[in-house]
Amino acid sequence: MAEYSAFSLLANALKGNKDWKPAWRKPDPKASYDVIIIGGGGHGLATAYYLAKEHGITNVAVLEKGWLGSGNVGRNTTAVRSNYLLPANTRFYEHSMKLWEDLSHDLNYNVMFSQRGCLNLAHTPAQFDDYARRGNAMRHLGVDAELMTPAEIKRLIPALDMSNTARFPVLGGLMQRRAGTARHDAVAWGYARGADRRGVDIVENCEVTGFLRDGDRITGVTTSRGDIRAKKVAVTVAGSTGRVMQLAGIETMPIESHVLQAFVTESLKPFIDTVVTFGMGHFYMSQSDKGGLVYGGDIDGYNSYAQRGNLPIVDEVMSEMLALFPGLARVRMLRSWGGVCDMSMDGSPIITTGPLPGMYLNCGWCYGGFKATPASGWCFAWTIAKDQPHEFNAPFTLDRFHRGHVIDDKGQGANPRLH
Amino acid sequence: MLITCPYCGPRDVIEFTYQGDANRERPNPASQNLDAWNAYVYDRLNPAGDHNEFWQHSGGCRSHLRVIRNTLTHEISSVAFARGDHASTSRRKAEGKS
Ligand SMILES: Cc1cc2nc3c(=O)[nH]c(=O)nc-3n(C[C@H](O)[C@H](O)[C@H](O)COP(=O)(O)OP(=O)(O)OC[C@H]3O[C@@H](n4cnc5c(N)ncnc54)[C@H](O)[C@@H]3O)c2cc1C
Ligand SMILES: [Zn+2]
Numbered sequence: 001m002a003e004y005s006a007f008s009l010l011a012n013a014l015k016g017n018k019d020w021k022p023a024w025r026k027p028d029p030k031a032s033y034d035v036i037i038i039g040g041g042g043h044g045l046a047t048a049y050y051l052a053k054e055h056g057i058t059n060v061a062v063l064e065k066g067w068l069g070s071g072n073v074g075r076n077t078t079a080v081r082s083n084y085l086l087p088a089n090t091r092f093y094e095h096s097m098k099l100w101e102d103l104s105h106d107l108n109y110n111v112m113f114s115q116r117g118c119l120n121l122a123h124t125p126a127q128f129d130d131y132a133r134r135g136n137a138m139r140h141l142g143v144d145a146e147l148m149t150p151a152e153i154k155r156l157i158p159a160l161d162m163s164n165t166a167r168f169p170v171l172g173g174l175m176q177r178r179a180g181t182a183r184h185d186a187v188a189w190g191y192a193r194g195a196d197r198r199g200v201d202i203v204e205n206c207e208v209t210g211f212l213r214d215g216d217r218i219t220g221v222t223t224s225r226g227d228i229r230a231k232k233v234a235v236t237v238a239g240s241t242g243r244v245m246q247l248a249g250i251e252t253m254p255i256e257s258h259v260l261q262a263f264v265t266e267s268l269k270p271f272i273d274t275v276v277t278f279g280m281g282h283f284y285m286s287q288s289d290k291g292g293l294v295y296g297g298d299i300d301g302y303n304s305y306a307q308r309g310n311l312p313i314v315d316e317v318m319s320e321m322l323a324l325f326p327g328l329a330r331v332r333m334l335r336s337w338g339g340v341c342d343m344s345m346d347g348s349p350i351i352t353t354g355p356l357p358g359m360y361l362n363c364g365w366c367y368g369g370f371k372a373t374p375a376s377g378w379c380f381a382w383t384i385a386k387d388q389p390h391e392f393n394a395p396f397t398l399d400r401f402h403r404g405h406v407i408d409d410k411g412q413g414a415n416p417r418l419h
Numbered sequence: 420m421l422i423t424c425p426y427c428g429p430r431d432v433i434e435f436t437y438q439g440d441a442n443r444e445r446p447n448p449a450s451q452n453l454d455a456w457n458a459y460v461y462d463r464l465n466p467a468g469d470h471n472e473f474w475q476h477s478g479g480c481r482s483h484l485r486v487i488r489n490t491l492t493h494e495i496s497s498v499a500f501a502r503g504d505h506a507s508t509s510r511r512k513a514e515g516k517s
Binding site for chain 2: 417
């Protein structure tokens with residue numbers, strides 16, 4: 001039932017594009033479901049899609065307090081990569097990369113996945129060695145990685161300041177060619193349509209306000225649109241994890257909410273055709289298909305639920321951009337915005353059964369969870385369907401902190417604002 | 420965002436370094452209670468609203484401060500020297516965790 005095909009595009013174009021059907025229904029919530037997923041972001045929608053597609057579980061509702069895509073799935077800077085150091089992360093994110101590579105085809109929805117590469121710049125010999133180590137670790141697990149010399153980098157990104165007088169001269173870099181970007185809204189819409197067509201109810205403007213319980217067991221939720229019962233309740237609310245878990249009586253989590261800002265410039269002619277990251281601070285940039293430069297840097301650095309940022313980071317990000325690309329000094333910034341990230345204590349996600357019976361939890365994505373969307377949904381669906389993790393997400397339990405099995409790719413310790 | 424240092428007066432947030440959640444209760448250094456140490460290191464209240472936190476006026480008088488700041492609005496309702504202070508106001512319930 002391919003809905004987008006050369007033929008359907010042509011036929012609809014000739015009829016004035018009046019016959020397109022809505023991509024998903026707007027059902028009222030039923031009284032009960034097999035599975036309720038709280039949070040209609042990328043991860044919740046992907047979970048619903050894979051529950052239906054891989055496990056045949058279709059009596060499912062996704063409850064979203066706002067509209068689809070109003071959370072981080074529609075606020076991120078769209079970078080997709082699997083260039084991690086630790087095996088647990090590399091395996092998980094590489095599984096995601098493989099799903100990305102077939103996603104537009106699988107969903108029959110163009111998510112504009114573009115493998116334009118992701119280059120991490122090194123500015124000190126130690127950093128270059130560190131990237132060589134990371135690249136080797138990746139290649140051991142079958143992931144592509146290559147070191148680049150300054151001459152190669154200069155050819156790839158002519159606008160970069162490669163001079164010796166740069167504030168932090170570029171000594172080389174680590175490139176993952178299969179990395180790139182994807183159209184983030186299309187990812188949410190494609191998964192939503194795929195889940196809807198398989199029978200999943202996607203209920204927007206439905207805020208979960210509490211949990212129904214039978215003793216310790218979670219048996220449903222209370223919402224702004226009434227009580228809804230379910231055999232299984234899955235939580236995928238990204239930056240709202242702390243708040244929603246408090247509704248279940250769980251007061252503390254290995255999570256802090258922090259705001260991350262992003263920026264986009266006015267449209268330019270083709271300027272850069274890869275994703276590039278700065279090694280001496282925190283800055284990364286790519287160019288959207290519309291022409292705007294999309295970029296960002298550090299989180300604001302203190303707990304925040306405000307979906308907007310403060311000026312010091314704006315200032316810092318701009319100066320880092322100019323350290324790399326002096327030629328952008330007079331380009332105008334078009335928009336900036338913020339999203340609330342659930343920063344975990346080791347920088348890695350949590351995809352787990354529990355913490356209460358009947359509940360399943362997916363959180364801790366920090367500011368890197370967009371790239372994980374397919375694998376997150378795929379692994380979470382597996383965990384919900386089978387009441388146990390798949391081997392790809394088995395290391396990402398909630399109790400890993402207390403067992404001492406943290407997955408700290410950057411070696412920053414239990415300090416969420418540094419991950 | 421402005422933080423009013425009790426010593427220096429109102430200053431821009433860029434003069435300060437965030438030192439995180441001030442609700443956590445540090446166990447006695449001699450304690451061998453692993454659950455208490457784990458909770459201290461990893462578990463956070465993370466409220467949407469008033470948050471009890473440490474900041475240092477690192478670009479000024481270098482005092483360590485205890486600040487109550489609203490995480491939704493960034494409104495600051497109290498700033499005090501952290502000296503002599505201990506996390507006795509902690510509201511945590513780590514013991515009840517599963
Ligand atoms: C500025 C920015 C840039 C980023 N850049 C990148 C990047 O380049 N690459 C990358 O990999 N990652 C990036 N990320 C991180 C990535 O966007 C997130 O980790 C990921 O999108 C989180 O998963 P999600 O899509 O499901 O979250 P969301 O889209 O936030 O979904 C959670 C949903 O839950 C809903 N919700 C919350 N509470 C309730 C409730 N009580 N009832 C019902 N619904 C509720 C919310 O409304 C929201 O829609 C970035 C994040 C930000 C903020
Ligand atoms: Zn001071």
